[in-house]
Amino acid sequence: MSVLIVTPELSLAEKVRALFLRQNSPLSGKSHEAIEGYETSLVALQKQESYEVIIIVSDNYTEELADFIDHVERQKKGPILMMTDSDDVRVRARSRKLRFILPRTSVDQDVFVSVLDALKEYHQLGQSVHQLEEVYRLSEQRFKDVADHFADWLWEVDKGMRVVFSSSRRRSMENVEHGTAFSKCFLPEEESRLLDNFSQLYKEPKPFQDEEYWSFDAYGSRQCWSLSGVPIFDKKGFIIGYRGVAKDISNEKASVDHLYFLSNNDALTGFYNRNRFVEELGRVSRSHIREGLDGAVLVLNLDRFKFVNDTYGYEVGDKLIVHAGQIIKSMVRSEDFVARVGADEFAIIMPNTTVESAEKIGKDYLRAISARDFTFGSGFIRCTARIGGVSLGLYGSTSDELLSRAHTALAEAKNRGSNTLCMYDSLELRQGDIAKRMELLNFVSNCLDQEQERVILYYQPIVSLNNVEKVEHYEVLVRLLDQNNDIVSPVKFIEIAEEYGLIAKLDRIVACRALDMLERWQEQGKDISLSINISGKTFADKDVIERITQHLSTKNLKQGSAIFELTETSALKDITRARRVIAGLKEHGALLALDDCGVGYSSLDYIRQLDLDFIKIDGSFIRDLHRNKEDEAFVRALRDVARKLQIQTVAEMVEDSETVGFLKRIGIDFAQGYHFAMPAAELPEEFDEIRKKALN
Known part of the structure; x- marks a missing residue:
């Protein structure tokens, strides 16, 4: 490469050219070329790829000069040094962002040499920056091309849960742009769960895997995404967002839509079922x-x-x-949530509604039901109903508390007669209820204080349906003893124990005593295993779980003979904690069962995320199994999930031999219920007689 000197008249450049010709000059022998006229210079530029330096010498800023500068910069022919004695040219050159400008006639050789060296370094730096920008552009384009043709959906969000990046080929919704709320990529009912999960992740940043969320695809079909992600930190170590990949697992869940309906809806009316209602009420x-x-x-x-x-x-x-369901459906408001919560009960959540409005609407329901006779065949029945209601927030915050209050009001409505509505805000109702509940609370407290005499363990057999198991399995149940030494059913005291924070103490007493009994029986040579229940509130109590785990660690028990049953709702409320608790119990040889399985859609999605040994299929799916095709389909689906994960299945509430035969035919492993034996305080003398009921 060489130096090109461009000037409208060669005489203007004599001083500059002399610097290259002077003997003993640092520029002596430097290849250079001086050309007169801008058009001629453009021809020279076409012949040479680039110049080390292009020196323009002129005292007039003309249109030809401006065009020449444009061409040099556009074609990147080399860095420009402007030499002029004209203030006008100097000003115009600076406005063109030309950084190197020297006087034409009074330039010092040393200054000139230094400027040329600086100009070359500046140009080389610019070229390096340009090359880096090009490398970055190509890398970014390469990533975008790969991401847009990747089988999965790549995403990134900032701390405000706004989309920073979203690959275009596979994603949960059309037009996901920078700044879109990430939660809007999924179903409305997933929004609060997603935001709650990410809120916790921002508090305790860590990678996560296989969190599942649902959306609609472009055709309105349900689509399931399995999200995995890692936190993004700034230079100071502060979290600024998450990025990750979402895998479309809809094909793996081809039958989930149907299972979703079966597990969330009442097959007879199409309304939501009790368990789905409880979830929605809590939310x-x-x-x-x-x-x-x-x-x-x-x-x-x-x-x-x-x-x-x-x-x-x-x-x-x-x-x-x-x-009755059709009457309710014809009157219900679009914002209300209706469910069938019992054999003859419906429940309605009424958001953004005052107590007065709820009473008026409830009375409209009663009038409509009583005004339309139910006809069948040649007969008819005059329908009547009663309603109990409660205001959200005033008399409870959890689903259990609110339903308990509503049922208390319903009981009062039943006392007052047909077509009656009673809200749980009557002073007399509350006072009467509080008195009864305080009496029951005192009773439960006294029993727990005198646990050895008044807390009684009952045992109900769990029977193998395949004649493989020789171990005697029992579920541990609890009863209380009143002042007259009469047995009190848990139906009467469990709710009050949960409401007033006594359930964790009761669970600890039952678990520790059951483990003691199990050790004693095994020392006597009996081959026994016990299933011990852990309630949702106990599961959330870290101290009680640690005490139960510590007590387990002191016992000399056969591997797998202690089985802890976690309720589905408590286990799935916090998957991470559930995994930790399960691992802690298994470390000491226990097995784990998921109780009441199937009552929520979440079971099907998350069973595989927990290290389970058993799933206990809720009795609501078992009672009419041989008569109800929807229940049969759902139980078979749970069986298939369990088999794939090598988890054994237990059917609850088995009450007749017909159901036993049906369970055996579809491949359920164990059964439990009144058909085999009622719960009792003593173990049966002949467990083989109970087994025979499963074999005949």
Whole structure:
């Protein structure tokens, strides 16, 4: 490369050219070329790829000069040094961002040489920056091309949960742009769960894997995404976002839509079922309390439903339920949430509604039901109902508390007669209820203080249906003893124990005593295993779980003979904690079972995330299994999931031999229920006699 000197007249450049010709000059012998005229110079530029330096010498800023500068910069022919004695040219050159400008006639050789060296370094630096920018552009384009053709969806969000990057080929919604709220990529009902999960991740940054969220695809079909991600930190170590990959696992869940309906909806009416209602009630209650909104829950009970079933048969009873459901459906507001929560009960969540409005709407329901007779065959039944209701937030925050209050109000409505509505805000109702509950609370407290005499363990057999198991399995249940030495069922005291924080103490007493009994029986040579229940509130109590785990560690038990049953709702509320608790118990030889399995859609999604040994299929799916195709389909689906994960299945509430035969035919491993034995304080003398009921 060489130096090109461009000037409109060669005489203007004599001083510059002399610097290159002077003997003993640092520039002596430097290749250079001086050309007169801008057009001629452009021709020279075409012949040479680039110059080390292009020196323009001129005292007039003309249009030809401006065009020449544009061409040099556009074609990147080399760095420009402007030499002029004209202030006008100097000003115009600076406005063109030319950084190197020297006088034409009074330039010092040393200064000139230094400027040339600086100009070359500056140019080389610019070229390096340009090369780096090009490398970055190519890398960015390469990543975008790969991401846009990647089989999965690549995403990145900032700390405000806004989309920073989203690959275009596979994603949960169309037009996901920079700044889109990440939660809007998924179903509305997933929003609070996703935001809660990420809120916790921002508090305790860590990678996560296989969190599943649902969306709609471009055609309106449900789509399931398995998200994995890692935190992003700035230079100071502060978290600024998350990035990761989402895998479309919809094909793996081809039948999930149907299973979702079966596990969340009542097959007879199409309304949501009790378990889905409980989930929704908890969510609505929390949001109303947080935002200070009014709301209400109504529980509607049909009169004489048992009489209809006993007199006219179950088919007529089912049609009566459908009849009442259609009336409710025709009147319900779009924002309300309706469920069938019992054989003859419906429940309605009424967001953003005052107590007065809820009462008025409830009375409209009663009038509509009583105004439309239910006809069947040649007969008819005049329908009536009663309603109990409660205001959200005023008399409880959890689903259990609110439903308990609504049922208390419903009981009062039943006392007052047909077509009656009673809200849980009556002074007399509350005072009467509080007195009864305080009496029951004192009773439970006294029993726990005198646990050796008044807390009684009962045992119910769990029987193998395949004649492989020789171990005697039992579930540990609890009863309390009153002042007259009469046995008190848990139906009467579990709710009060949970409401007033006594359930964890009760669970600890039962678990520790059961482990003691198990060790004693094994020392006597009995081959026994016990299933011990851990309630949701106990599961959330770190101290109690640690005490139970510590007590387990002191026992000399056969591997796998102690089985702890976690309820589905408690285990799935915090998957990370559930895994930690399960690992701690398994470290000391225990096995784990998921109780009441199937009552929520979450079971199907998350069973594989927990290290389980058993799933206990909720009795609501077992009672009418051989008569109800929807229940059969759901139980078979749970069996398939369990088999793939090598988890054994237990059917609860088995009450007849017909159900036993059906369970055996579809491949369920164990069964439990009144058909085999009632719970008892003593172990049966002949477990083989109980086994025979599973083999005949």
